[in-house]
Amino acid sequence: MLEYHKNLEIFGDIEEVSMDNYKAYLGNVIYSQDKDTLVVKEKSYILVQDGIVQGIFKDLPEGFPQENIIDWGNNLIIPGFSDMHVHASQFLQRGMGMDKKLLDWLNTYTYPTEAKFQDKEHAKKIYGLFVDELVRQGTLHVNCFSSIHYEASEILFELLLERGLFAFTGKLNMDQNSPEFYLEDTESSLRSTEVFISNYRQKGNVQAAIVPRFTITCSEELLAGLGKLAQQYGTPVHSHMCEAISTIKASKELFPNYKNEAEVFYHNNLLGQTPTIMAHCIFMDDDVVQLMQNPNCMAVHCPDATANINAGGIMPVKKLLEMGINLAIGSDIGSGASLSIARGIASTIQHSKIRNMFDPQWEAVNLSEAFYMATRSGGRYFNKVGAFDKGYHFNALVIDDSNFPGENLTSLERLERFCYAGDDRNIVMRYIVGKELII
Amino acid sequence: MLEYHKNLEIFGDIEEVSMDNYKAYLGNVIYSQDKDTLVVKEKSYILVQDGIVQGIFKDLPEGFPQENIIDWGNNLIIPGFSDMHVHASQFLQRGMGMDKKLLDWLNTYTYPTEAKFQDKEHAKKIYGLFVDELVRQGTLHVNCFSSIHYEASEILFELLLERGLFAFTGKLNMDQNSPEFYLEDTESSLRSTEVFISNYRQKGNVQAAIVPRFTITCSEELLAGLGKLAQQYGTPVHSHMCEAISTIKASKELFPNYKNEAEVFYHNNLLGQTPTIMAHCIFMDDDVVQLMQNPNCMAVHCPDATANINAGGIMPVKKLLEMGINLAIGSDIGSGASLSIARGIASTIQHSKIRNMFDPQWEAVNLSEAFYMATRSGGRYFNKVGAFDKGYHFNALVIDDSNFPGENLTSLERLERFCYAGDDRNIVMRYIVGKELII
Numbered sequence: 001m002l003e004y005h006k007n008l009e010i011f012g013d014i015e016e017v018s019m020d021n022y023k024a025y026l027g028n029v030i031y032s033q034d035k036d037t038l039v040v041k042e043k044s045y046i047l048v049q050d051g052i053v054q055g056i057f058k059d060l061p062e063g064f065p066q067e068n069i070i071d072w073g074n075n076l077i078i079p080g081f082s083d084m085h086v087h088a089s090q091f092l093q094r095g096m097g098m099d100k101k102l103l104d105w106l107n108t109y110t111y112p113t114e115a116k117f118q119d120k121e122h123a124k125k126i127y128g129l130f131v132d133e134l135v136r137q138g139t140l141h142v143n144c145f146s147s148i149h150y151e152a153s154e155i156l157f158e159l160l161l162e163r164g165l166f167a168f169t170g171k172l173n174m175d176q177n178s179p180e181f182y183l184e185d186t187e188s189s190l191r192s193t194e195v196f197i198s199n200y201r202q203k204g205n206v207q208a209a210i211v212p213r214f215t216i217t218c219s220e221e222l223l224a225g226l227g228k229l230a231q232q233y234g235t236p237v238h239s240h241m242c243e244a245i246s247t248i249k250a251s252k253e254l255f256p257n258y259k260n261e262a263e264v265f266y267h268n269n270l271l272g273q274t275p276t277i278m279a280h281c282i283f284m285d286d287d288v289v290q291l292m293q294n295p296n297c298m299a300v301h302c303p304d305a306t307a308n309i310n311a312g313g314i315m316p317v318k319k320l321l322e323m324g325i326n327l328a329i330g331s332d333i334g335s336g337a338s339l340s341i342a343r344g345i346a347s348t349i350q351h352s353k354i355r356n357m358f359d360p361q362w363e364a365v366n367l368s369e370a371f372y373m374a375t376r377s378g379g380r381y382f383n384k385v386g387a388f389d390k391g392y393h394f395n396a397l398v399i400d401d402s403n404f405p406g407e408n409l410t411s412l413e414r415l416e417r418f419c420y421a422g423d424d425r426n427i428v429m430r431y432i433v434g435k436e437l438i439i
Numbered sequence: 440m441l442e443y444h445k446n447l448e449i450f451g452d453i454e455e456v457s458m459d460n461y462k463a464y465l466g467n468v469i470y471s472q473d474k475d476t477l478v479v480k481e482k483s484y485i486l487v488q489d490g491i492v493q494g495i496f497k498d499l500p501e502g503f504p505q506e507n508i509i510d511w512g513n514n515l516i517i518p519g520f521s522d523m524h525v526h527a528s529q530f531l532q533r534g535m536g537m538d539k540k541l542l543d544w545l546n547t548y549t550y551p552t553e554a555k556f557q558d559k560e561h562a563k564k565i566y567g568l569f570v571d572e573l574v575r576q577g578t579l580h581v582n583c584f585s586s587i588h589y590e591a592s593e594i595l596f597e598l599l600l601e602r603g604l605f606a607f608t609g610k611l612n613m614d615q616n617s618p619e620f621y622l623e624d625t626e627s628s629l630r631s632t633e634v635f636i637s638n639y640r641q642k643g644n645v646q647a648a649i650v651p652r653f654t655i656t657c658s659e660e661l662l663a664g665l666g667k668l669a670q671q672y673g674t675p676v677h678s679h680m681c682e683a684i685s686t687i688k689a690s691k692e693l694f695p696n697y698k699n700e701a702e703v704f705y706h707n708n709l710l711g712q713t714p715t716i717m718a719h720c721i722f723m724d725d726d727v728v729q730l731m732q733n734p735n736c737m738a739v740h741c742p743d744a745t746a747n748i749n750a751g752g753i754m755p756v757k758k759l760l761e762m763g764i765n766l767a768i769g770s771d772i773g774s775g776a777s778l779s780i781a782r783g784i785a786s787t788i789q790h791s792k793i794r795n796m797f798d799p800q801w802e803a804v805n806l807s808e809a810f811y812m813a814t815r816s817g818g819r820y821f822n823k824v825g826a827f828d829k830g831y832h833f834n835a836l837v838i839d840d841s842n843f844p845g846e847n848l849t850s851l852e853r854l855e856r857f858c859y860a861g862d863d864r865n866i867v868m869r870y871i872v873g874k875e876l877i878i
Contacts, residue, residue, distance in 0.1 A: 092845055095859030096852045098788065099805045129844055307789035308859075310803060312796050337785070337859035346776070349537065350746035351793060357751050358797030364749060366538045405568055406531055413535045420534030420747075420776035423862060 019064050023048045023434065027072035027398065028411040029056055031079050031387045032372040035321055039388075040411050045069075046077060048394045051434030055390055072429075076399040076414060079386045080140030080430065081341035082378030085238075085279040085300040085330025088156055088169075089114045089147040091130040095337040102244050102309045102335075107179065110334065114147040114172075115182040123152035131159045136439045137339045138397045138427045141166040141379045141386065143238055143277055143300075143330075145211055148172045148184055150192045154200070161206045164432045166382040166395070168236050168277070170211035171196050175222045177254075190225040197235045205382065205433075207236065209277075214240040215251040215264050227269030236275040236381065241265065242288060243280035244311040262288040272296045275381045279330055281320070282306065282313045289323060298326040298381065301373065303347035305332035314355040317348065318362040321369055328378030329370070345370040345419045367416050398429035458503050462487045462873065466511035466837065467850040468495055470518050470826045471811040474760055478827075479850050484508075485516060487833045490873030494829055511868075515838040515853060518825045519579030519869065520780035521817030524677075524718040524739040524769025527595055527608075528553045528586040530569040534776040541683050541748045541774075546618065549773065553586040553611075554621040562591035570598045575878045576778045577836045577866045580605040580818045580825065582677055582716055582739075582769075584650055587611045587623055589631045593639070600645045603871045605821040605834070607675050607716070609650035610635050614661045616693075629664040636674045644821065644872075646675065648716075653679040654690040654703050666708030675714040675820065680704065681727060682719035683750040701727040711735045714820045718769055720759070721745065721752045728762060737765040737820065740812065742786035744771035753794040756787065757801040760808055767817030768809070784809040784858045806855050837868035 024045040033039050047054040060069070090113060097109040117123045127146075134142055142165060146153035153171035160167040171193055175186045184192075193210060200208040210230050212218045218226075230237050241261045242248060251261050258264045262284070265271035271278075272294035281292065281299035292299055301315045320327055329344040330336070336344075345367070352365040379386030385395050399418050403426070406417075418426055430437040463484040472478050486493040499508070529552060536548040556562045566585075573581055581604060585592035592610035599606040610632055614625045623631075632649060639647040649669050651657045657665075669676050680700045681687060690700050697703045701723070704710035710717075711733035720731065720738035731738055740754045759766055768783040769775070775783075784806070791804040818825030824834050838857050842865070845856075857865055869876040 095856035095861075096848070098785075098855060098859060126844065304789070307792050310792040310796065314793060314796070337856075346537075350743070353746050353749040354753060354790060354793050355797075357749065357753070358794075405565065409535070416537060417534035417776075420537060422534075 019061070019068070021049055022054070022068060024060055024064065024069045025072060025077060025396070026069060027075050027077040029077045029388060030411055030415055032368070032376040033387070035369045035372045035377070038368045038371065038412060042411055046388055046394065046396075048434050051394050053388050053390060053392045053394050056388060072398050075428070076401070076411060076418070078397050078399060078415065079375045079388065080395040080397055080432070081138050081374050082141040082328060082386055083134070083139045083331050083339065083341050084143045084277055084298065084328035084378045085302055086142060086144045086333050086339070088127055088130045088144045089117050089152070090334030091126055091133070093334040098308045101246070102311065103246055105309060105335070111179050111182045113334070117147035117149050117152040120151050120155065123149070123155045127152070127156045127159050131163055131165070132439065133339050134165070135163060135430060135437055136424045137341065138424070138430060139339060139341055140395045140430065140432055141382050143168045143209070145170065145172055145238070148174060148182065148189070150196060153196060157200050157203075157206055157208070161204045163437065164204065164435065166205040166379070166385050168207050168209040168238060168381070170209035170238060172211050172213050173222060173226060174213045174217035176219050177217050186219055186222045186225070189222055190229070193226065194229055197229060197233050201233060201235075209236045209238045210270070211238050212270065214243070214247065215255060215261050216247060220255070220268070223264065223268040223270060227273070230274045231269050234274055236277065237270045238277045239265065239270070240280055241278040242283045244309070245283070248283060260285065260288055262291045266291055277328075277381070279332065280306065280311070280315065282311055282315045289325070292325050293323065295326065298328055300328045300330040301348060302330040302332035302336055303344060303351045304337060305330070305335035307351060308337070309335045314351050316355070316362050317352050317365045318369075321365070326377060326380060327373045329374045340423065341374050342419045342422060345374050348373065367412075367419070371415070371419075394431055394434045396431045397427050399426050400428040401426050458500070458507070460488055461493065461507060463499055463503065463508045464511060464516060464835070465508060466514050466516040468516045468827060469850055469854055471807070471815040472826070474808045474811045474816070477807045477810065477851060481850055485827055485833065485835075487873050490833050492827050492829060492831045492833050495827060511837050514867070515840070515850060515857070517836050517838060517854065518814045518827065519834040519836055519871070520577050520813050521580040521767060521825055522573070522578045522770050522778065522780050523582045523716055523737065523767035523817045524741055525581060525583045525772050525778070527566055527569045527583045528556050528591070529773030530565055530572070532773040537747045540685070541750065542685055544748060544774070550618050550621045552773070556586035556588050556591040559590050559594065562588070562594045566591070566595045566598050570602055570604070571878065572778050573604070574602060574869060574876055575863045576780065577863070577869060578778060578780055579834045579869065579871055580821050582607045582648070584609065584611055584677070587613060587621065587628070589635060592635060596639050596642075596645055596647070600643045602876065603643065603874065605644040605818070605824050607646050607648040607677060607820070609648035609677060611650050611652050612661060612665060613652045613656035615658050616656050625658055625661045625664070628661055629668070632665065633668055636668060636672050640672060640674075648675045648677045649709070650677050651709065653682070653686065654694060654700050655686060659694070659707070662703065662707040662709060666712070669713045670708050673713055675716065676709050677716045678704065678709070679719055680717040681722045683748070684722070687722060699724065699727055701730045705730055716767075716820070718771065719745065719750070719754065721750055721754045728764070731764050732762065734765065737767055739767045739769040740787060741769040741771035741775055742783060742790045743776060744769070744774035746790060747776070748774045753790050755794070755801050756791050756804050757808070760804070765816060765819060766812045768813045779862065780813050781858045781861060784813050787812065806851075806858070810854070833870055833873045835870045836866050838865050839867040840865050
C-alpha cells in the first residue's frame with residue numbers, strides 16, 4: 001500500500017500505515033470544542049480507524065480506497081447525544097400526571113410504576129423498549145437508573161451493553177419514606193448494591209453506578225454504607241439534589257445536623273470523592289456551588305422535567321457554566337416526557353430565556369452552550385465521547401434535514417433548526433465506535 | 440327505512456329520518472365543554488349527518504347500517520386543533536436565528552424571507568408545503584398571515600380553500616419602519632387590501648382578514664383606512680399587540696397621543712368592532728384588559744415563540760382566563776418552530792408553571808384549560824368547530840397511541856401523553872366536515 005504514503009502529509013501526524021483499515025465519513029461536520037466554540041467543517045472527511053477518530057480533513061490522499069469512503073453528501077454529522085439523568089423504570093409513565101406536584105406525583109404514578117420491575121419479564125420488555133427509544137433519539141451515552149430491584153438492574157445493564165452504548169447504570173437505593181410496596185431494608189439494600197457493583201464494575205462501555213434516590217428516601221446508615229462502597233470500588237455516584245423547595249425542606253427536617261443536601265452527600269463520601277452526577281441542582285447556595293466546582297462533579301439540567309413538575313425554579317445554567325461547574329442535559333423521563341436530547345437543547349435555551357425575563361441577572365444560554373452540555377460536556381465521564389477530537393470514539397449521528405425546505409443555509413442554522421423543529425426521523429444513521437447502530 | 444324508527448329514542452331529539460345518511464364513528468371521544476370541563480365518552484359513537492355532529496351515544500339502534508359505522512377501536516377521537524396565530528410566509532425560517540432578539544431577528548431573517556413571496560412560484564411551493572404541514576399536525580382551523588404581496592395572499596387563500604380548512608387569512612400591511620425591499624405605500628396598501636377582502640370575503644370556510652402587521656410598521660393613515668374597510672365589509676382583524684418591551688416602547692414613541700397599542704387599534708376601529716384576534720397580549724394593563732374583555736376579541740398565546748424571541752414576559756394565561764378573555768394558542772411560525780398545537784398545549788402548561796415559579800400570584804394552567812384554548816376556544820370565530828356538540832362540524836382527529844406501551848390508562852391520561860410525548864405520527868386520520876383529509 002506504499003502508493004498512499006506520498007499523500008500522507010495531509011493527514012497531519014497519522015502514522016505511516018496502510019489506509020485499508022481507515023474509513024472516511026464525508027459530510028458537514030459539527031462538534032463542540034468548548035462551551036463557546038462550535039467547530040464547523042463543511043464538506044469534510046472524518047477519518048476513522050477502528051472506530052477512533054484520527055482527524056477531519058478537506059481532502060483524502062490520492063488512492064484512498066473508494067470503498068472505505070462513506071459519503072453522506074450534504075447531511076450533517078454530529079456527535080451522539082449524552083442523556084445524563086433518566087429513569088428507565090419510568091418509561092411507561094411519561095407525559096402523564098403532569099398537573100400534579102412532585103411528591104404527589106411520585107406517590108400516585110412513580111412508585112407504583114417502578115414497583116412493577118420486580119417482575120423480570122416486565123423489566124425485559126420495558127427496558128428493551130427504553131433502550132430502543134434511546135438509540136432512536138440519538139442518545140449514545142446515558143446515565144440511567146433502574147428500580148430498587150437487583151434483577152431488573154442486571155437486565156438494564158445487559159441491554160445497554162448489548163447495544164454497545166456508553167453508560168452508567170445502577171440499582172436504586174431507598175430504605176425510608178417510601179410506600180411499603182416499594183422499599184428495602186438498609187442491610188439488603190447495601191448487600192445487593194455491593195453484589196451489583198462488584199459483578200458489573202465495567203463491561204464493554206457500561207459501568208455500574210451507586211444510586212441513592214435522594215436524601216429523603218435514604219437513612220444516613222444507608223448513605224454512609226453506599227459512600228464506603230463507592231470509595232472501595234471507585235464507583236461513580238448518581239442522585240438528585242437541590243431539586244424542589246418541597247424536597248429541600250423535607251431533607252432539612254430529616255438531616256438537621258447538615259446545612260444542606262450537598263453536605264449530607266459529601267460527608268458520606270457521595271459527592272466528588274468519585275465521579276458524581278447530581279440531577280437538578282436548581283437551588284444551590286455558595287457552599288454547595290463550591291462543592292460542585294470539583295471536576296469530579298457534574299450537575300444535570302433537566303429542562304422539561306423541571307417545568308413539568310413545577311420545582312419552583314429553573315437551574316441558573318449560565319451562572320453555573322461561568323463558574324466552571326460541569327453541566328449536562330437530562331431527559332429525566334418520566335417527569336420529562338421525551339427522550340430527545342435535541343429537544344432538550346431547545347428547551348434549555350427557551351427556559352433560560354424565560355428565567356432571564358423574571359430574573360435578569362444572568363443572560364440566557366445560547367446554542368453553542370446548550371449543544372456543548374448535550375454532547376461533549378455531558379459525555380466527559382465516559383471515555384472520549386461527545387466530540388470528534390483525535391482519539392475520540394466515532395460515536396456519531398447523521399442528520400438528514402431535506403424534509404425542511406431552505407436554500408443557502410449554513411450548517412449551524414441547519415443544526416439549530418434540527419434541535420428546534422426536527423425529530424428522530426431526521427437521524428438517518430447512528431454510529432457507535434464506528435459501527436452502524438440499527439434501530 | 441321504517442325499521443329504524445322504533446329505536447330512535449336513544450338518539451334523543453334527532454328527527455325521524457332514515458339512518459342511511461348518518462355515519463357513526465366509534466372510539467374514545469374527548470372534547471372541551473368549557474375551560475374547566477373535558478367531556479370524556481369512552482367507547483362511544485359520534486353520530487354524524489352530512490358532516491354535522493348529531494350526538495354521542497353509547498349504542499346504536501338495531502339495524503343501523505353496518506357499513507356506516509367507522510370503528511376506530513381503542514383510539515381517541517378529539518376535535519381538530521385551532522392555530523390562531525401563524526405566519527405562513529415564515530415557514531422557511533423556523534428554528535433558526537433563535538439566539539437573536541425580536542427586532543434584530545425580524546431584520547436578519549424575517550423580512551428577507553417574507554420578501555421572497557413576491558415570486559408567485561415560490562409562494563405556490565412554500566404555501567403548499569405549509570398547508571400540508573398544518574394538516575399533518577392536525578390543525579384544521581387556522582388564522583394565518585401571508586406577506587404584503589397580493590398574489591401570494593391569493594395563493595394562500597386558494598390553498599386553504601382547496602384543503603377545506605376553516606381559516607382566516609390576509610395580506611399583510613406595512614407602510615413604515617421596514618426595509619425598503621419590503622414596504623408598501625399607504626395608498627396601494629389600502630387599495631390592494633380592499634380588492635383582497637372584497638374578492639375573498641368568504642369562500643367555503645375561508646374568510647379574508649385585515650392584517651396590519653403591528654402598530655410600528657403602520658402609519659395612522661393606514662390604520663384608519665384599514666379600520667374603515669373592516670367596518671364596511673365586516674372583516675375580521677388580526678395583528679400583534681403588547682408583545683415585547685421593545686415593541687411597546689417603539690409603539691409609544693410612534694403614537695404618543697395614545698396610552699397604549701390597544702388604544703391605537705381601538706380608535707381606528709381595529710379592536711373589537713369586528714372579530715379581532717391579537718397575538719401575544721403579554722403586557723396588558725387594566726385599560727387594555729377591559730378592551731380585550733369584549734366577546735369580539737381574542738388574545739393568542741404563542742408559548743414557544745414567546746420563549747424563543749425572549750419577549751421579556753409570558754402571557755398571564757390563568758389570569759386572563761379567569762377574567763373571561765377569549766384565549767387561543769398559536770404556533771407563531773417562524774418565531775415558534777413547530778406547527779404542532781398538541782406541543783403548544785404542553786408548552787402552554789410548562790411555561791405557565793415557570794411563570795408561576797417567579798411570579799406566584801397566578802397558578803399554572805392545567806390540561807383542561809390548555810386543551811380548551813387549543814380547540815373550542817380557539818375555534819370560536821369559525822362556524823361551530825373545535826368541539827362535538829350537536830350541530831358542530833365533525834372536524835376531528837383520530838389518535839392512535841399504540842406505540843406507547845401502557846395498561847389500564849384512562850382516555851384523559853392518553854390525551855395528556857399524546858400532547859407531551861406524541862407527534863404527528865399518532866394522528867392516523869383527520870376529518871373535515873366529515874370528509875377524510877389525506878396528507
